[in-house]
Amino acid sequence: METKKFTMQFIKDKWAKRPLIISGPCSAESEEQVIQTAIQLAETGVVDIFRAGIWKPRTRPGTFEGVGIRGLPWLQKARKISGLPVTVEVASAKQVEDAIQFEVDVLWIGARSAVNPLSVQDIANALKGTDVPVLIKNPLNPDIELWMGAVERIVKAGVKNIGLIHRGFSTFGNTEYRNAPMWHMAIEMKRRNPHLMMICDPSHICGRRDILQELSQKAIDLDFDGLMIESHIDPDKALSDAKQQITPQQLKKLIDSIKWRHESTSENSFNLALEKLREQINQIDDELMQLLSQRMKIADMIGEYKRNNNITILQPTRWNEILEKAGIKGKLLGLSEEFIQKYFDAVHIESINHQNKVMNS
Numbered sequence: 162m163e164t165k166k167f168t169m170q171f172i173k174d175k176w177a178k179r180p181l182i183i184s185g186p187c188s189a190e191s192e193e194q195v196i197q198t199a200i201q202l203a204e205t206g207v208v209d210i211f212r213a214g215i216w217k218p219r220t221r222p223g224t225f226e227g228v229g230i231r232g233l234p235w236l237q238k239a240r241k242i243s244g245l246p247v248t249v250e251v252a253s254a255k256q257v258e259d260a261i262q263f264e265v266d267v268l269w270i271g272a273r274s275a276v277n278p279l280s281v282q283d284i285a286n287a288l289k290g291t292d293v294p295v296l297i298k299n300p301l302n303p304d305i306e307l308w309m310g311a312v313e314r315i316v317k318a319g320v321k322n323i324g325l326i327h328r329g330f331s332t333f334g335n336t337e338y339r340n341a342p343m344w345h346m347a348i349e350m351k352r353r354n355p356h357l358m359m360i361c362d363p364s365h366i367c368g369r370r371d372i373l374q375e376l377s378q379k380a381i382d383l384d385f386d387g388l389m390i391e392s393h394i395d396p397d398k399a400l401s402d403a404k405q406q407i408t409p410q411q412l413k414k415l416i417d418s419i420k421w422r423h424e425s426t427s428e429n430s431f432n433l434a435l436e437k438l439r440e441q442i443n444q445i446d447d448e449l450m451q452l453l454s455q456r457m458k459i460a461d462m463i464g465e466y467k468r469n470n471n472i473t474i475l476q477p478t479r480w481n482e483i484l485e486k487a488g489i490k491g492k493l494l495g496l497s498e499e500f501i502q503k504y505f506d507a508v509h510i511e512s513i514n515h516q517n518k519v520m521n522s
């Protein structure tokens with residue numbers, strides 16, 4: 162492969178590309194694995210930036226925590242050989258300095274750092290006076306102000322090229338996803354920061370490879386500006402996140418299968434904008450249904466409890482309390498009193514029906 166000259170303009174051109182495709186292993190594991198993955202990804206022709214984690218902030222100790230600084234020369238080599246700019250996750254000022262010293266082109270702040278303003282500030286301090294682009298993942302918990310705060314700290318450090326990565330949110334218990342997408346969080350973040358690009362990380366949302374394509378398409382339908390997808394030359398043998406990684410060839414197939422809706426120029430812009438908004442509404446409606454179903458499952462459990470303890474289904478004082486609070490909250494959220502009343506009545510009736518069934522089963 163030909164060696165490319167990495168001018169700042171080259172990086173900026175890649176950075177400005179829509180959709181921007183970032184791919185590479187969850188973790189750099191060996192020089193061979195890093196270089197081979199980068200070469201194969203460059204050969205697909207669909208990847209703009211090569212990613213690899215060097216310092217891995219893992220939730221539990223005792224798992225693979227990354228190769229550390231000795232992986233940076235591997236990335237530098239992969240960058241030269243493949244011609245792809247590279248990005249790594251940084252979690253401290255020292256890591257920012259080390260990464261920049263080894264010519265890392267783009268930095269990203271992970272979900273476990275984004276939750277901690279002290280970590281983000283430490284990173285921001287080291288970024289002052291540099292012109293390296295920075296991607297900021299959403300924090301683990303669905304707190305939009307925390308995500309905004311991380312962006313503000315990086316903006317204040319003088320960083321010009323900032324992007325956001327939606328990687329889903331931690332939830333308790335087993336769900337279809339490793340991290341709940343909660344699309345409305347990303348949509349609201351985009352609404353607040355229309356000038357920042359929003360990339361989706363389907364790998365960490367899904368946690369498994371079989372639903373990556375579907376989720377990626379959803380993100381593109383919601384007008385995301387790019388995708389960050391983990392890939393590995395031998396995914397099943399990956400030292401971290403093995404279940405969600407795919408080969409460079411599978412990545413190419415996935416990217417080729419995506420319908421890039423915003424590229425179709427035959428439709429007029431009004432129709433396109435409308436379609437995107439409707440897709441957002443569909444997503445939110447889908448999430449509301451899932452939440453309602455969860456709520457009814459809890460009602461079933463309460464029904465069982467009441468049955469076993471011989472307690473009545475209806476407790477008017479409790480229900481009045483709920484209604485009163487909902488009315489006040491609804492007003493604050495811009496929802497009419499009439500709507501809140503109707504909505505809660507409907508939910509209440511359904512809940513009573515569920516409990517009734519359990520009581521009499």
Ligand code: PEP
Nearest residue numbers: 187214271272273328365
């Ligand atoms: C990663 O990208 O490998 C990673 C650790 O992601 P996150 O911070 O989203 O968990």
Ligand code: MN
Nearest residue numbers: 187391401402
């Ligand atoms: Mn990972």
